Amino acid sequence: MNALEVAQCQSEDFMSYLEYVAKQDFSRVAPEVLEQKKKLFPILQRLYELQKEYKELDDVWMLMRSATSGATTFASEVNPVGIIGSMLTGDATLSTVSVGSGMDKAKTAAFEEYEKQKELKRQLEREIEAVRMSYVEYLEDYAPVYYKYMQEWDALCLKKDKAYIDLYGGQPMAAYNQSQEILKEYPTNREALLLKGLSLIQMSSEVGNSEILSSSMEYDLSQSLKGADEAIALADSVLAGVVTEHSAPDERTELQMEAEATLDQYVKLYPSRSAPALVLKGLLYREQGEIAKAVSYFDQASMEYPRQAAALTDLLDSYKARTYLNKSAEGKYLLRLYRSTMEGFGIFSPNLLKANYYAQKGDTQKSKEEIFNHFYRRGNQGVYDCLLSDMQYCEENMYSSFRQILLEQSFLDVAVEPTTNWTLADKEDEIKVTINNRSDIDLENVRIFLCLHYTDMYKDEYDVQKLPSVNIIKHNDKTEIGVVKLNYEDKKYNDITRIRAIAMTDDKICWIDNVNYKYMKAAQAAGSTSPSGKFVMPAKQQLLEDFNVDNGKLQSIIQEGMKVYGTVSDGNLWNDMKRDVKNLVTGKDKKLRIELPRILTLIDPVFSLHQLNDKDKAVRPSENYLSGSNIRLKFDYEPKQDETIPLYIYSDFANFRITIKFEDGKPVVKKVEMI
Numbered sequence: 238m239n240a241l242e243v244a245q246c247q248s249e250d251f252m253s254y255l256e257y258v259a260k261q262d263f264s265r266v267a268p269e270v271l272e273q274k275k276k277l278f279p280i281l282q283r284l285y286e287l288q289k290e291y292k293e294l295d296d297v298w299m300l301m302r303s304a305t306s307g308a309t310t311f312a313s314e315v316n317p318v319g320i321i322g323s324m325l326t327g328d329a330t331l332s333t334v335s336v337g338s339g340m341d342k343a344k345t346a347a348f349e350e351y352e353k354q355k356e357l358k359r360q361l362e363r364e365i366e367a368v369r370m371s372y373v374e375y376l377e378d379y380a381p382v383y384y385k386y387m388q389e390w391d392a393l394c395l396k397k398d399k400a401y402i403d404l405y406g407g408q409p410m411a412a413y414n415q416s417q418e419i420l421k422e423y424p425t426n427r428e429a430l431l432l433k434g435l436s437l438i439q440m441s442s443e444v445g446n447s448e449i450l451s452s453s454m455e456y457d458l459s460q461s462l463k464g465a466d467e468a469i470a471l472a473d474s475v476l477a478g479v480v481t482e483h484s485a486p487d488e489r490t491e492l493q494m495e496a497e498a499t500l501d502q503y504v505k506l507y508p509s510r511s512a513p514a515l516v517l518k519g520l521l522y523r524e525q526g527e528i529a530k531a532v533s534y535f536d537q538a539s540m541e542y543p544r545q546a547a548a549l550t551d552l553l554d555s556y557k558a559r560t561y562l563n564k565s566a567e568g569k570y571l572l573r574l575y576r577s578t579m580e581g582f583g584i585f586s587p588n589l590l591k592a593n594y595y596a597q598k599g600d601t602q603k604s605k606e607e608i609f610n611h612f613y614r615r616g617n618q619g620v621y622d623c624l625l626s627d628m629q630y631c632e633e634n635m636y637s638s639f640r641q642i643l644l645e646q647s648f649l650d651v652a653v654e655p656t657t658n659w660t661l662a663d664k665e666d667e668i669k670v671t672i673n674n675r676s677d678i679d680l681e682n683v684r685i686f687l688c689l690h691y692t693d694m695y696k697d698e699y700d701v702q703k704l705p706s707v708n709i710i711k712h713n714d715k716t717e718i719g720v721v722k723l724n725y726e727d728k729k730y731n732d733i734t735r736i737r738a739i740a741m742t743d744d745k746i747c748w749i750d751n752v753n754y755k756y757m758k759a760a761q762a763a764g765s766t767s768p769s770g771k772f773v774m775p776a777k778q779q780l781l782e783d784f785n786v787d788n789g790k791l792q793s794i795i796q797e798g799m800k801v802y803g804t805v806s807d808g809n810l811w812n813d814m815k816r817d818v819k820n821l822v823t824g825k826d827k828k829l830r831i832e833l834p835r836i837l838t839l840i841d842p843v844f845s846l847h848q849l850n851d852k853d854k855a856v857r858p859s860e861n862y863l864s865g866s867n868i869r870l871k872f873d874y875e876p877k878q879d880e881t882i883p884l885y886i887y888s889d890f891a892n893f894r895i896t897i898k899f900e901d902g903k904p905v906v907k908k909v910e911m912i
Contacts, residue, residue: 668733
């Protein structure tokens with residue numbers, strides 16, 4: 238039914254409609270629905286024919302009007318007799334008549350044709366009205382059948398939604414029961430078969446809210462469990478790929494056998510939509526420890542998703558029609574999980590599942606390759622609207638591999654500002670996008686996706702827009718990407734509350750955040766965590782381990798490698814004048830300058846003099862860029878003699894406070910401590 242409705246809405250003519258319908262499988266559509274739809278074909282055919290005639294008639298009529306109104310201007314530029322005469326009478330000899338002597342004949346012919354066209358239009362309008370009435374009669378007969386099956390569909394949706402939500406809440410047994418209930422009534426239902434297979438795999442792993450859902454949820458894991466300790470322990474086991482055994486081996490085997498039989502049944506019924514089932518079979522074999530088989534199924538699914546993209550998403554319009562799903566976090570989760578199943582992103586990405594496996598095995602290079610393969614495949618499918626879920630999955634499950642793709646990402650900034658028109662007034666629905674590359678590497682062949690968070694959105698929701706591609710974004714340079722028109726629910730520039738972007742090149746994928754967003758996150762984290770209570774996700778901690786460092790070692794590296802530059806007045810006016818002249822010649826000034834070891838890029842640092850939460854004193858660096866082995870900072874701040882200046886470094890890994898004091902006019906690093 239959905240395919241028939243979509244075909245009718247999207248087809249431009251009757252032949253297009255027939256071609257679309259011919260490609261569909263209606264073997265499981267109710268006979269009474271098909272019987273009613275048959276009655277529609279002759280009505281649509283005649284309607285399309287009349288519309289085509291009507292359109293062609295309008296084209297001729299407009300030419301006639303142009304000949305009758307403004308004939309003098311028309312005659313001075315072209316030969317209307319040649320054009321109109323050839324078209325209306327087919328008499329080629331008329332084209333040789335002079336313009337002056339032919340204008341009266343052209344007018345007469347035009348008015349005569351005008352009257353004929355008016356009568357033809359009236360006749361066509363009467364026929365169109367008759368077709369319209371036939372269509373109304375058809376709808377009167379079709380409506381009861383349509384609503385009967387729509388009520389059945391709504392009831393089915395309630396059961397499917399309940400299964401999705403049970404999976405979301407870490408209750409695979411309840412999801413299994415719901416899917417079984419659906420399959421009793423509809424034994425070949427596609428989603429129910431996948432839901433059943435998914436719930437059986439989770440039940441067999443016995444880790445409750447397993448990786449399949451923890452990676453998809455936008456809420457903190459702890460919100461769906463009883464306590465923070467339980468959440469952390471569960472996250473540890475999930476991300477480490479640990480299977481907690483609570484049931485007898487034979488019971489686990491039975492669950493796995495039933496899951497395999499369910500997925501085999503799905504593949505047999507729907508070979509042209511088999512990709513999600515192949516992913517689940519890969520997960521199933523991974524749970525059983527048969528890694529070679531698992532990778533083989535993941536590889537096969539990677540090939541099938543692009544080929545099956547259109548067939549797999551054929552039910553997406555019916556989900557989009559349920560607009561209420563976008564009005565709750567649970568509804569958005571449900572829609573996202575369905576899309577991930579059918580489009581192959583997030584947990585249903587065979588490439589990301591392989592990348593996660595290699596990351597757990599310590600093979601960072603292969604993990605990075607599979608991450609690239611995922612985004613390459615998604616690009617070939619032409620699907621970018623769920624990039625946020627892809628990025629979230631990579632960060633949560635293989636942070637180290639993902640971050641190593643571009644360690645300098647924290648030194649890339651995105652900024653937007655309203656455009657102006659010729660009156661110099663702001664255009665509230667257009668913005669100019671700029672990327673500031675503060676790193677020392679060039680980005681080439683860059684595809685950028687702007688992510689905007691507006692007022693009234695959920696906290697992790699963004700509107701994603703693809704920007705024009707850029708040949709190169711040079712190091713230590715600002716690049717204007719282009720102008721974007723805002724088209725999300727009539728939102729304007731002043732409705733934007735957060736700005737992020739995703740950049741993709743041939744060998745790099747990364748977040749690009751707005752500077753204000755970076756400092757907002759740092760201030761929130763600094764105000765909500767304590768040194769003893771701060772918890773770093775194992776996936777993030779792995780990044781430091783891969784580089785053989787920890788927070789304590791970073792503290793020592795800062796102490797040993799940090800350099801501070803700046804001068805203060807010694808009270809001697811003559812010395813101050815000589816120093817100022819020298820600084821003027823050399824281009825230097827008395828502002829505070831700091832160099833830090835480049836390895837700090839691992840933790841995405843944010844810098845501030847004094848605490849960020851102290852808005853009256855906090856000073857951000859006016860310059861903050863990479864150069865060789867150093868991070869170079871400059872603050873618009875002139876130190877004073879014997880002044881103690883605290884430099885704060887904020888990150889998701891650890892926060893540091895560095896005490897700097899100027900003694901005898903020279904800076905001294907007194908202390909580096911974690912806070």
